Amino acid sequence: MNTVVHRADSPVGPAGPAARASRALATSPLAMTAVAWLVLVVLTSVFADQLAPFDPLTQNLTELLKPPSATHWLGTDSLGRDVLSRLMHGGDTLLWGAAEATAIAVALGLPAGLLSGYRGGIADAVISWLVDLTFAVPAFVVLVALAVIYPQNTAVMMAVLGVLGAGAATRLVRNSTRTVRDELFVDAARVSGLPLRTILFRHVLPTVVAPVIMLAATSMAICVIVLSSLSFLGLGGSPEAPSWGQMIYEASQNITVDSWLLVPPGAVLILTVIAFNLIANTVRDALPGGPTPRPVRHRRTVLSEPAAQRPDAEPETLLGVHGLVVEFPSGPVVDGVTFAVRKGETLGLVGESGSGKTVTALAIPGLLPIDGQITAGSVRFAGQELAGAAERLLSRVRGRGVAYIAQEPMAALDPCYTVGNQLRAALRHFGATRRAAAARAGDLLREVGISDPDRVMRCHPHKISGGMAQRVAIALALSGDPALLIADEPTTALDVTVQAAILDLFRNVVATGERALVLVSHDIGVVADVCDRVAVMYAGQIVEQGETDTVLRVPRHPYTRALLRSMPSLDTAGRLPVIPGSVPAPDAWPEGCRFAARCALATDACTKGPIPLMDVSGPSPRTTRCIRGDDLTPEPSR
Numbered sequence: 001m002n003t004v005v006h007r008a009d010s011p012v013g014p015a016g017p018a019a020r021a022s023r024a025l026a027t028s029p030l031a032m033t034a035v036a037w038l039v040l041v042v043l044t045s046v047f048a049d050q051l052a053p054f055d056p057l058t059q060n061l062t063e064l065l066k067p068p069s070a071t072h073w074l075g076t077d078s079l080g081r082d083v084l085s086r087l088m089h090g091g092d093t094l095l096w097g098a099a100e101a102t103a104i105a106v107a108l109g110l111p112a113g114l115l116s117g118y119r120g121g122i123a124d125a126v127i128s129w130l131v132d133l134t135f136a137v138p139a140f141v142v143l144v145a146l147a148v149i150y151p152q153n154t155a156v157m158m159a160v161l162g163v164l165g166a167g168a169a170t171r172l173v174r175n176s177t178r179t180v181r182d183e184l185f186v187d188a189a190r191v192s193g194l195p196l197r198t199i200l201f202r203h204v205l206p207t208v209v210a211p212v213i214m215l216a217a218t219s220m221a222i223c224v225i226v227l228s229s230l231s232f233l234g235l236g237g238s239p240e241a242p243s244w245g246q247m248i249y250e251a252s253q254n255i256t257v258d259s260w261l262l263v264p265p266g267a268v269l270i271l272t273v274i275a276f277n278l279i280a281n282t283v284r285d286a287l288p289g290g291p292t293p294r295p296v297r298h299r300r301t302v303l304s305e306p307a308a309q310r311p312d313a314e315p316e317t318l319l320g321v322h323g324l325v326v327e328f329p330s331g332p333v334v335d336g337v338t339f340a341v342r343k344g345e346t347l348g349l350v351g352e353s354g355s356g357k358t359v360t361a362l363a364i365p366g367l368l369p370i371d372g373q374i375t376a377g378s379v380r381f382a383g384q385e386l387a388g389a390a391e392r393l394l395s396r397v398r399g400r401g402v403a404y405i406a407q408e409p410m411a412a413l414d415p416c417y418t419v420g421n422q423l424r425a426a427l428r429h430f431g432a433t434r435r436a437a438a439a440r441a442g443d444l445l446r447e448v449g450i451s452d453p454d455r456v457m458r459c460h461p462h463k464i465s466g467g468m469a470q471r472v473a474i475a476l477a478l479s480g481d482p483a484l485l486i487a488d489e490p491t492t493a494l495d496v497t498v499q500a501a502i503l504d505l506f507r508n509v510v511a512t513g514e515r516a517l518v519l520v521s522h523d524i525g526v527v528a529d530v531c532d533r534v535a536v537m538y539a540g541q542i543v544e545q546g547e548t549d550t551v552l553r554v555p556r557h558p559y560t561r562a563l564l565r566s567m568p569s570l571d572t573a574g575r576l577p578v579i580p581g582s583v584p585a586p587d588a589w590p591e592g593c594r595f596a597a598r599c600a601l602a603t604d605a606c607t608k609g610p611i612p613l614m615d616v617s618g619p620s621p622r623t624t625r626c627i628r629g630d631d632l633t634p635e636p637s638r
């Protein structure tokens with residue numbers, strides 16, 4: 001039975017970075033003091049007319065440079081004006097100006113950074129070039145020039161400062177987006193066929209909110225300093241209107257007569273800047289080191305030779321992969337893979353680590369890493385060619401046609417949203433009304449064997465166990481009612497009991513006869529348990545394929561036999577035989593049989609040249625890539 005557990009070591013909190021940031025702010029006394037100070041400054045500035053004891057401009061020549069008193073709490077300046085009243089009015093222009101520049105920087109930088117980070121390619125190159133341009137502009141010199149051209153026009157100056165600051169915002173959002181773009185939950189969203197807009201706003205945006213808050217707080221601090229500096233130079237606004245920078249300037253003129261005048265505006269300015277920085281630092285500290293960047297994902301595949309219609313395709317074939325070749329810059333890693341899956345059928349792709357199973361599985365719905373390409377062959381799904389297809393077609397097919405279940409279900413679930421939230425969103429994406437989605441979400445969880453769906457729906461992913469997360473991932477995959485499920489090592493991370501339950505679940509999923517399943521596993525026992533047919537992969541090729549019973553009972557390739565012998569069973573006594581050596585890396589594939597170096601039956605003939613797939617006579621279609629297949633003795637029943 002699956003249990004709901006709290007994983008203390010979970011890398012993610014109960015919600016996303018934004019929630020973590022607000023919790024960090026709420027629980028840090030220093031940050032709360034900073035927030036309180038800023039609230040006080042803002043309220044005082046907004047209600048200065050009502051709160052200030054004196055008019056900030058009224059001069060009283062009989063009260064020059066008075067020290068703090070009961071009447072003038074902070075004293076008077078060289079023209080007899082009340083310092084406290086001037087201080088209260090002095091924050092207005094400053095804070096509005098800083099807010100204007102910050103809002104412009106974020107408004108420009110957020111979409112640009114999202115686009116640049118998520119799309120990459122030309123968009124990234126152009127936007128990065130523009131960002132570099134903003135970094136090259138000496139902002140303060142530009143502001144001084146603007147102050148001369150548009151005297152006392154703080155709005156124009158801050159707008160320009162905002163545009164220049166957008167470069168930093170864009171860079172920050174871009175980098176955060178790139179980090180999250182390759183997370184499995186974003187892949188999962190893409191696999192579900194969600195449109196770009198939804199993926200960006202629902203899955204990527206929440207993870208960049210906290211960095212943006214941090215940037216906004218830093219930007220406010222910088223803008224306050226810049227505006228004060230301009231006022232200090234007499235360039236930052238109307239000379240009559242009080243401002244903190246101007247007050248500091250006036251105080252500096254009287255420093256030998258009365259140094260106290262420097263204290264109130266200086267202290268308020270410093271405290272305000274420190275408060276913004278404290279908030280920025282608290283938010284920064286609340287952010288994790290960031291999800292580990294993974295190799296970038298590719299959205300589009302390129303086909304060097306046009307995929308032809310396959311005349312030999314059987315009409316009931318749901319998925320037909322023919323001669324699939326996938327290459328990375330280092331060379332091919334999948335080499336001419338051919339298999340077909342019919343409705344109601346489960347095909348197992350089995351082989352040791354590095355044999356090319358995952359790359360083959362990812363190639364089907366067009367989810368190869370960015371530097372991987374289908375360079376030959378065909379992937380026909382329900383009559384449509386997917387190899388080299390446009391992203392638009394692929395996103396239509398993903399989710400509704402083909403659903404992909406990743407090995408790490410926890411990582412495939414968005415940590416920012418509850419299970420219910422994610423399920424309902426997926427169902428709504430596939431056209432369900434709000435009410436129908438709410439009902440169907442519970443049904444789906446029940447279908448995948450979760451007995452208390454209401455409670456699980458309220459949980460964030462980090463609060464559920466691995467087995468439960470895998471069930472939720474399967475429910476999510478089923479939300480688009482796909483015809484084909486591809487499950488990549490779906491039980492590897494689970495304990496044996498949960499593994500058995502999940503395999504049962506897969507059996508039920510295809511039992512209706514309406515769906516097909518491609519199950520990727522390195523465990524031939526799992527494949528034997530669930531799959532109707534099996535394709536054994538080795539070094540980028542299928543080396544044997546046929547009905548599971550037949551292949552496992554009478555393997556016709558020494559690699560299949562070696563895999564079977566290394567499978568634990570109840571009657572296994574002593575140590576399990578291991579296959580000596582390891583799968584050759586793609587750049588070390590030999591000319592002849594790729595398994596020859598590890599094969600006890602290998603002869604000179606095996607290493608002379610490529611071994612083609614050969615038919616094996618028998619009651620059902622069967623192929624092997626071994627010229628000595630007939631010499632293999634049947635495996636004793638296990």
Ligand SMILES: Nc1ncnc2c1ncn2[C@@H]1O[C@H](COP(=O)(O)OP(=O)(O)OP(=O)(O)O)[C@@H](O)[C@H]1O
Nearest residue numbers: 295328333352353354355356357358359360369586
């Ligand atoms: N992004 C990549 N760039 C270059 N080579 C890659 C990349 N991804 C995978 N490969 C290579 O492709 C080959 C097949 O990898 P693949 O992950 O498909 O194997 P697998 O059989 O699924 O193994 P595993 O069970 O460990 O995932 C390996 O040699 C691997 O190093």
